[in-house]
Amino acid sequence: MAAMALGPAEAAAAAHALSLPAEAFGNDPRVELAWAMKAHQHAEVYFNLISSVDPKFLSLTRVDDQIYSDFRSTFRELRVDVLDPEDLKSEQAKEKWRPFCLRFEGLVEDFNYGTLLRLDCSRSYSEENSILATRIQFFAIEIARNREGCNSLIYSSAKAPEVALG
Template identity: 80%
Template sequence: MAAPAGGGAGLDALGPREAAAAAHALSLPAEAFGNDPTLERIWAMKAHQHAEVYFHLISSVDPQFLKLTRADDQIYAEFRKNFKGLKVDVLDAEDLKSGPAKEKWRPFCLQFEGIVEDFNYGTLLRLDCSQGYTEENTVFATRIQFFAIEIARNREGCNSAIYSRARRANSATEEISSG
């Protein structure tokens, strides 16, 4: 995955003064900011870092055995109850972003307030789960949308392609190293 826009090495690129300012800024209500470019940059770095960690996780551990939250069972049950026919392997951004989709997602998301920490925090979501995070394959979503879709992908075997591909690559590397 490429570095976030603006360069740097993620949150590690912030000095102590900038990190303290970022921590303070993230504790303020959203209304205090408008479209502050510094805050947007910090959010983008944090979202990028989360995406990298998650992709590494599903590449390293069989996704069918992953537990992403304490509420995975509840999230999955409610997700499939509310979005029975939604294909999670390859998403259409309109299933998340269109007016009717937002109206359907809003009550789903709100039911997890107080259950899932930062349930409405912005995160990055892959559209095609067989691919990595690229500009073309990534959409902005709320954290609870991310969890709902990724829990479904994990339980329904959709993320297995990433894990299998990583295992094959590791096996090939080990053969070359020992050969």
């Protein structure tokens, strides 16, 4: 994904636009672009984080324990290492995800914002390895990946050159 930089004027305009109610825009492509840029930046920061800090020690929110516990009690059998988009987007999946997500309204800031999520956690973000999910879905799946050791490969791979040179 190519980085998209905003100048101060564009960043201020985007911040103002994002503070307005959604009804003010309809399907304004500028707003969609601003959201896409924000989601891309979030993805880039997160991937850099799990590449440089052992994911099993990461805390993503102040309620990680609650998110993980609720996630695993609701989605006992969901594989988090390689996601099937149907497990997030099918009508049956949405019926299960909706009440889960709403439990975190008021607990997790911007719980329903659009966020990029990797389908295969052993690979980086790319067009074919990313799906749009809500922030709480991202947190639930990434907290599970971190606690269950799925993201360790990214960290180990990023550290491998240091070990070889060290």
